[in-house]
Every structure is written in structure tokens, then in C-alpha cells.
Amino acid sequence: MLYYSTQDPEYQVSFQEALLTGLAPGGGLYLPQEIPSFTEEDLNLLKGKSLSETAFFVAERFIEDEIPTSVLRKICEEAYDFEVPIKKLEEDGAGVDIRVLELFHGPTLAFKDFAARFMARCVDYFLGEQDVRKTILVATSGDTGGAIGNGFLGMDNVDVNILYPKGGVSPVQEAQLTTMGGNIRAFEVNGSFDDCQRMVKEAFMDEALNEEFDLMSANSINVGRILPQSFYYVWSSLQLDLSEDQYLVYSVPSGNMGNITGAYFAQKMGSPIDHLVVSNNNNHPFVDYLESGEFEAVPSVPTISNAMDIGHPNNYYRIEHLFSGNVDRVRDYFSGYTFDDPQTLAAMQESYNRYGYLMCPHTAVGYLGAKAYLEGVEDDVCMVVAGTAHPAKFSDVVGKAGLSVEIPESLAKALEKEKKSVVISPSLDALSSALMKIV
Ligand SMILES: *Cc1c(COP(=O)(O)O)cnc(C)c1O
Numbered sequence: 001m002l003y004y005s006t007q008d009p010e011y012q013v014s015f016q017e018a019l020l021t022g023l024a025p026g027g028g029l030y031l032p033q034e035i036p037s038f039t040e041e042d043l044n045l046l047k048g049k050s051l052s053e054t055a056f057f058v059a060e061r062f063i064e065d066e067i068p069t070s071v072l073r074k075i076c077e078e079a080y081d082f083e084v085p086i087k088k089l090e091e092d093g094a095g096v097d098i099r100v101l102e103l104f105h106g107p108t109l110a111f112k113d114f115a116a117r118f119m120a121r122c123v124d125y126f127l128g129e130q131d132v133r134k135t136i137l138v139a140t141s142g143d144t145g146g147a148i149g150n151g152f153l154g155m156d157n158v159d160v161n162i163l164y165p166k167g168g169v170s171p172v173q174e175a176q177l178t179t180m181g182g183n184i185r186a187f188e189v190n191g192s193f194d195d196c197q198r199m200v201k202e203a204f205m206d207e208a209l210n211e212e213f214d215l216m217s218a219n220s221i222n223v224g225r226i227l228p229q230s231f232y233y234v235w236s237s238l239q240l241d242l243s244e245d246q247y248l249v250y251s252v253p254s255g256n257m258g259n260i261t262g263a264y265f266a267q268k269m270g271s272p273i274d275h276l277v278v279s280n281n282n283n284h285p286f287v288d289y290l291e292s293g294e295f296e297a298v299p300s301v302p303t304i305s306n307a308m309d310i311g312h313p314n315n316y317y318r319i320e321h322l323f324s325g326n327v328d329r330v331r332d333y334f335s336g337y338t339f340d341d342p343q344t345l346a347a348m349q350e351s352y353n354r355y356g357y358l359m360c361p362h363t364a365v366g367y368l369g370a371k372a373y374l375e376g377v378e379d380d381v382c383m384v385v386a387g388t389a390h391p392a393k394f395s396d397v398v399g400k401a402g403l404s405v406e407i408p409e410s411l412a413k414a415l416e417k418e419k420k421s422v423v424i425s426p427s428l429d430a431l432s433s434a435l436m437k438i439v
Helices: 015-021 040-047 051-066 069-079 112-127 143-152 171-178 193-205 207-212 228-239 258-269 285-292 316-322 327-333 341-355 361-375 391-400 409-416 428-438
Strands: 003-005 008-013 030-032 086-091 094-102 134-139 158-165 184-189 214-217 247-253 275-280 334-338 381-387 422-424
Touching (some): 003 015, 015 051, 040 051, 040 228, 051 069, 051 228, 086 341, 112 143, 134 143, 134 193, 143 158, 143 171, 158 171, 158 193, 171 391, 184 193, 193 214, 207 428, 228 258, 258 275, 275 361, 285 334, 327 334, 341 391, 422 428
Parallel strands (some): 134 158, 184 422, 275 334
Antiparallel strands (some): 003 008, 003 030, 086 094
8 A cells, every 4th residue: 555645645655664754755744545445244243343453453554565464463462452341321220322432451551652652663664674863753731742752762774852831731641651761761842742843854854954854743733643554443332342333433622633534545445433522621723714704824832632632733734635625424423512621521521421531632522522522412322432542641721621640650650750851942944953963
């Protein structure tokens, strides 16, 4: 399978190249030449499979013989060795038809682990014994940095440089991304997440930097992030025993839209998914686009669901391309809703008081989107909210909601370690000189 650039569909590369660079020349995003489709037989077969087996089945369609079968199987087994519960919200024993797909039981307690662990192992395979050294640049609004760092920690031929907005991530997130040490470095940028993301994009366009470093992006501009984010949608959609006339809808708390693009891939492949809900916080350029038909990037504003504080969602450009810019067709697949911080806190309280279920603020935005969608339809809907992070990662926000959460041991350990970061101003120059200094 070849991967083409959204900016120049004639420009096509292997999966290896798309993964190891991340961004196509000129800033285009890679997309697979075709999204494979499942046959009836495939779907029946997949119903009985575990998540890691499903991941292998799907990954093989996209990667084909670029990674030998036995290696790819092992990559999936190792990457997905944690549980992925699907919890039904129950009120005094009576279920409402909302479930939470808990994607936060990996090592850094957010769904970013799914992609990070898969990517790291694929990169490791491709680099093999080659005498090259990759430099990963990754901008994080909170969770990506920790997951990518954790995924690549200890790899000999990869350095990871994490850019995060100073003061813009939760204390637990900051501890996770500044205490790994080894081949993982953290840059604390005096600016917003959008600044971090822009600096990474500019670095890829900068000749001098590219001459000095073999750069790779690990943000969701990398198609290697999107593919593994389809695995758990394929898998979970086949675990739910839907009746004939039931619709399956996922509500995905969204920022850069990498997660929901994975869900769209799963739907396109033929998983029994009927519709997708984009749930945004006060940063909502995509929901505005669904309403007005015009996409406009806006400066991000800080919220309590900080991993979604994104004013310029990268993956909009994939969606635009996949739908040939036809917003009416986009609306057939996606609905969108936005919620502010007070609504988010109230949703966390409601979920806890009604169902005894504690949500992180992002998942709470997804829960609100699920409810908003359900209000507008009469169909029999099985609604699944993507639970994107463990509430303990946002214990400060949980406290604001008047609730409390126990900190798991792995997080407590990170909080005790010494923070190591380099503060830089929000410019490419500052990033370049910080990188050069390390060499
Ligand atoms: C990254 C993240 C999101 C947003 O995901 P996108 O793929 O950027 O849309 C939502 N919730 C949490 C907890 C995250 O870490």
C-alpha cells in the first residue's frame, strides 16, 4: 500500500517512509491510497478476536509486506497487552444506553498509548541495524508527549524532543513528560500548544535543521498515529451485540481530530459504525465548520480539558481531502457539539452522582456530546463515548468538580522524580538553537 500526500496526490511513498518522516514535503499529510474494506467473512472472523489480533488483522491490510507477518503480529501483541473495558453507565442497576470505551489503561493512562506503542515498535523494526539516528519532534497539549516518550524510551537510535506549553498541562502530565530522562527531552515553550505545533511544522520546513537532524513527527500529522487509532474502534464495534435495527454511534472528545479520524477509518473499512460525534470544548473550529461549511483555524483558548485546546486541528485537512471538500458529505458522517468548562464540571458531577462513574474532563465532554446527539434522534442508538484519559491525570480538575480520585502508583512515582526541562521562547530559532546545543 502506498501513501500519498494531501498536497500532491501524485507524490507517493511506502508506509516506512510515511512513518519515518511524518510530514510530506511542503507540509502535506499522508493518506493511504485506499482504505481497505472488510468482507462479511472478515467481520465474522473478527468478532471472535482479541484487540491485539484485531490490530494485527487491520495493520496487515495497511502495511502489507513491509513488515513480516510474524514481526507485525508480535508488535501488536506487545503493544496491546493491557485491558480495554467497555463500561455501561448504570443507574441503580438500570442501564442507560451510554457506554464508555476505556482507552486509558496503557502505561501513561491516556488513549495516546495505543498509537505511541505501535509506532515505536514499527520504527524500531524499520531502523533495525541501520546506522541512522532519528530525531522526533512532538508538540503536546498534555498526553501525547508522555505517551510518545514512554513508547520510545530507551531506544538507541531515536531521540525524542517534546514541546509543551508552559503552564498549559496538568501537574501530573508535566511530571510524566519531564521525568523520563534518557533519550527523552522536554522543552517548556513560553506560548500555547498552537505555538508548539507551529514550531514543529516550521522545523520540518527548515533546511538547516533537516540537514543536521533526521527529523520525524510523532504528532497526529503522522499517518502512523491514525492507523492504530482505528484498531480499537474496529474491535469495540464488534464486541457490542447490536440488534438489527440499532445504530452504533461513537462520541469522541476531540482536539486535533486524530482519534476520530481513526474512528472514521474503522467505519469506512466496514465496521458496524453508523455515525460519529465530534465533541469539542471551547476550541471548536471543526464544529463551526460543520455548521457554516467554512473552516477557519482560530487561536486556542485554555480549558480544563486541556488536551483538546487546539485551534488548528491538523486532521481537518485529511477529512477535507477524503471528502473532496464537500461539507454536506462530511455532515452525513459527523455531527458536532461544543461545551464550556462549567458544563464539563457539571457533567463530571452528574456522571459520578448518577452512575458512580468518575470521568476525566475530556471524557466528560464526550459524554455531553453523546447526550446532545441522543436528544436529537428517535432511533434506537447504542452510544459509545471514547474514554480518552484516566481521571487521575486530571486530579486538579476532579478536585474542582468537588470530587476526588486516587492516584495510581505509576503516576505517584513520576510525581516524585526530579523535573527536567528547558524553557524556550515560542520561535523556531529558539528551538533550533536548543536542539543544536544538545548535539
Ligand atoms: C489527545 C487527547 C484528546 C484529543 O484527541 P485528538 O486525537 O487530538 O482529537 C482528547 N482527550 C485526551 C485525554 C487526549 O489526550
